[in-house]
Amino acid sequence: MTRPQSPFEAAPPTAPDEALARALSLAADEAAPRASADLQARILADFDLRARAAAPRRFAFKGLGRLIPAGALAALTAAGFLAGVATAEPAEEAAFDAEAAIAEAFAADAVEWTEI
Amino acid sequence: MVDETDTDEALVARAGRGDRLAASALVVRHSDRVMAASWRLLGDRASAEDAAQETFLRLWTSAARWRPQGAKFETWLIRVATNVCLDRLRRRGREAPADAAPELADRAPTAEARLMAEDRRRVVLDALGRLPERQRAAIELCHYQELSQAEAAEALSISVEALESLLARARRALRDALTARRDELRDGDQHDASAIAF
Numbered sequence: 324m325t326r327p328q329s330p331f332e333a334a335p336p337t338a339p340d341e342a343l344a345r346a347l348s349l350a351a352d353e354a355a356p357r358a359s360a361d362l363q364a365r366i367l368a369d370f371d372l373r374a375r376a377a378a379p380r381r382f383a384f385k386g387l388g389r390l391i392p393a394g395a396l397a398a399l400t401a402a403g404f405l406a407g408v409a410t411a412e413p414a415e416e417a418a419f420d421a422e423a424a425i426a427e428a429f430a431a432d433a434v435e436w437t438e439i
Numbered sequence: 440m441v442d443e444t445d446t447d448e449a450l451v452a453r454a455g456r457g458d459r460l461a462a463s464a465l466v467v468r469h470s471d472r473v474m475a476a477s478w479r480l481l482g483d484r485a486s487a488e489d490a491a492q493e494t495f496l497r498l499w500t501s502a503a504r505w506r507p508q509g510a511k512f513e514t515w516l517i518r519v520a521t522n523v524c525l526d527r528l529r530r531r532g533r534e535a536p537a538d539a540a541p542e543l544a545d546r547a548p549t550a551e552a553r554l555m556a557e558d559r560r561r562v563v564l565d566a567l568g569r570l571p572e573r574q575r576a577a578i579e580l581c582h583y584q585e586l587s588q589a590e591a592a593e594a595l596s597i598s599v600e601a602l603e604s605l606l607a608r609a610r611r612a613l614r615d616a617l618t619a620r621r622d623e624l625r626d627g628d629q630h631d632a633s634a635i636a637f
Contacts, residue, residue, distance in 0.1 A: 355475030362474070362488050363466050366495040370454070370462045373499045377457065 447512035455503035462502075466495065469513060472584075473520045479579050480524035482568050490527060494520040510590065517584045518594035521576055525595075528572040566616035574609035577602055 441450065441464040453461035473494050478487035497519050498505075510518075567575060573595065580591035581602075592602040 355478050356484050356487070358466075358470035358474040358491060359488075362491060363470055365492055366466050366470065367459070367463060369492065369496050370459065370499050374457045374459070 448507055451498070451502050451505050451512060454499070455505065462499070465498070469516055470495070472513070473516060476517055476520050476579055476584060477524050479564075479567065479583060480521065480572075480575060481527060486527065490520065490523045493523050497523070514584075514586060514590055517580070517586065518590075521580060521594050525572060525576060562620050563617065566613050566620070569616060570609055570612055574605050574612065577605040578609050578613075581606060 441460050445461075445464070447465065447468070450461040450465050454465060470491060473491045474487055477490040477494070478484060481487050481490060494516065498516065505515075567578065570578065576595060577591060580586045580594055581588065584591075586594065588599050588602055592599045595602065595605075597605070
C-alpha cells in the first residue's frame with residue numbers, strides 16, 4: 324500500500340469539503356461528553372419544579388369544589404329568609420313590632436310589670 | 440407508560456400535561472445530542488451542561504403549547520440549544536476579550552484522550568473552537584446536527600445565502616488553521632494519515 328508523502332498533499336484539490344468533513348469527523352460525537360446521570364437528574368428536577376408550580380392552581384379549583392356544599396346551604400338560608408319576608412302577614416308584623424317595643428321598654432326600665 | 444414507538448411530539452404533549460415519564464423519556468432520548476452540540480459550541484463541559492439544562496427548561500416551559508409547525512421536534516430542540524449557546528457566547532464575549540479562544544483544546548483529558556487519535560482530534564477541535572461563534576454554529580448545525588441549510592439558516596435567523604457564506608468562510612478558516620498546524624497533525628500520521636487532507 325502506498326502512503327502519501329504528506330497528508331496535505333494527498334487530497335484531491337477538488338474535494339476540500341470532503342476532506343474537511345473527514346477531519347471534523349475525528350472530533351465527532353464519540354469525543355463529545357454524554358449527558359451525565361447528574362445532569363439528567365437536574366433536568367428532571369426542573370421538570371418537577373415546573374409541575375409543582377402548576378399544581379396549586381389545580382388544587383385551588385379542588386378547594387373551590389369543597390366550598391360548594393357550604394355555599395348551597397347559605398343560598399338556601401337566604402332563600403328561606405326572603406320567602407319569609409315575602410309571605411309575612413301584616414298582623415304577624417304588628418305582633419312582632421309590639422313584642423319588640425315591650426322588650427325595648429323593659430330594657431330601658433320605662434315600664435313595670437304591673438303596668439302590663 | 441412510555442413506549443419506544445411513542446413519537447417525540449406525543450411525548451412533548453404528555454410532558455406538557457405534567458407526565459413525568461414522558462419528560463424522562465425525552466431526556467433519555469435527546470440529552471446526549473443536546474449536550475454534544477452545546478459542548479462543541481461552548482467548549483467546556485460545565486458550560487455545556489448548564490446550556491443543556493437551560494435548553495430543557497425552555498422545553499418544559501413551552502411543552503404545553505408546543506406545536507410541530509413543520510419542524511421535527513429534534514430539530515427544534517437543537518435550534519433552541521444553539522440559541523442558548525449563542526446567547527452565552529455573546530455574554531461571554533462582552534465579559535472577555537473578543538479574540539479570546541474558547542477552551543476546546545484545554546479540556547481535561549477524557550478516556551478518549553488516551554486513545555491514539557486524541558492529539559489529532561484536539562487539533563481539529565481547537566481549530567473549530569477558534570472560529571467566530573456564528574461560523575462555529577453553522578458548522579455545528581450543518582455538519583454535526585445534519586440540519587438542512589434551510590433549517591440551519593432559520594435556527595440562526597439568517598438567510599440561506601448568508602448561511603452559505605458563513606459555511607464557506609468557516610471551511611476556509613478551518614482549512615487554513617489545520618494546514619498551519621500540519622506538523623502537529625503529522626505526529627499522529629502513523630495512525631491514519633489520510634484522515635486530514637486538504
